[in-house]
Amino acid sequence: MSKSVQHVGVTASADPVSDAELLAQTALAVEAAGSALRERFGDVVRYETREELMRALAANDDAALDILRPRLAALRPDAGWVEDELAGGALPSGEWWIVDPAEGNVNHLHALPDWAVTATLVRDNQPVLTAVHLPLTGETYTALAGGGAHLDGRPLRVSRTADLGLGLVATSQARPDEDEKVVRRIGSSITAMLFDALVVRASVPATLHLLNVAAGRIDAFWQFAGARADLLPGALLVAEAGGRLSDAEGRPWTPGSESFLAAAPGVHAEAVATLSR
Known part of the structure; x- marks a missing residue:
């Protein structure tokens, strides 16, 4: 276990090859969902009430989830699915998909570029892998517990700033x-x-x-x-x-x-x- 991983208590899988392939497929899923959201991106979406705002947010979520849910379910048929994007706290044991189909959804509606699609697999309350896709730049960030963090395959490192x-x-x-x-x-x-x-x-x-x-x-x-x-x-x-x-x-x-x-x-x-x- 690397020192950096210890800070979140991440335990590398007993089968890292399998998880590495799973991460690759997860990245493809968030990229496909991102393409659907990119097609919906453009003008500012106007709304007059909270109800209209919620409908617009849900429409984006649904467009991405229609792609994400079947793909991720096929990768891990027995994994649970966290329905509430705003939920916190511990999960039951086993595997769970934690997905934000339109992270920064309100920015998308306001024609701002700061939004993404994310999918994270949690195993016994430890994050195992994650993929984050930025549809407007085409970038995909990935991390595998014990396997490093990458941007489109290039290793990532935090800054050396000491002040x-x-x-x-x-x-x-x-x-x-x-x-x-x-x-x-x-x-x-x-x-x-x-x-x-x-x-x-x-x-x-x-x-x-x-x-x-x-x-x-x-x-x-x-x-x-x-x-x-x-x-x-x-x-x-x-x-x-x-x-x-x-x-x-x-x-x-x-x-x-x-x-x-x-x-x-x-x-x-x-x-x-x-x-x-």
């Missing part, structure tokens, strides 16, 4: 309608990072920031609250790229944690200190 004051950091809003305590914590954390980091970015979705952490473009990402679907893909990518994962106070992170931090090793301790103030 948070020189770092580019990012955060995200986990979901709409957060309770007041979480909203205020988000605001105070951004203020703290504005004092301690070089530049702070704040946007959705979380997965795209985590791709950048894994690729060494961003030095740290944090979020309060969150769901399995928006954190597990990036968590596995960052861990396999050599990053550190914890909650905002530096404790081991699990999908049930109230906060999340992914950082280059050189700035992790400083980021914890900033977020813990």
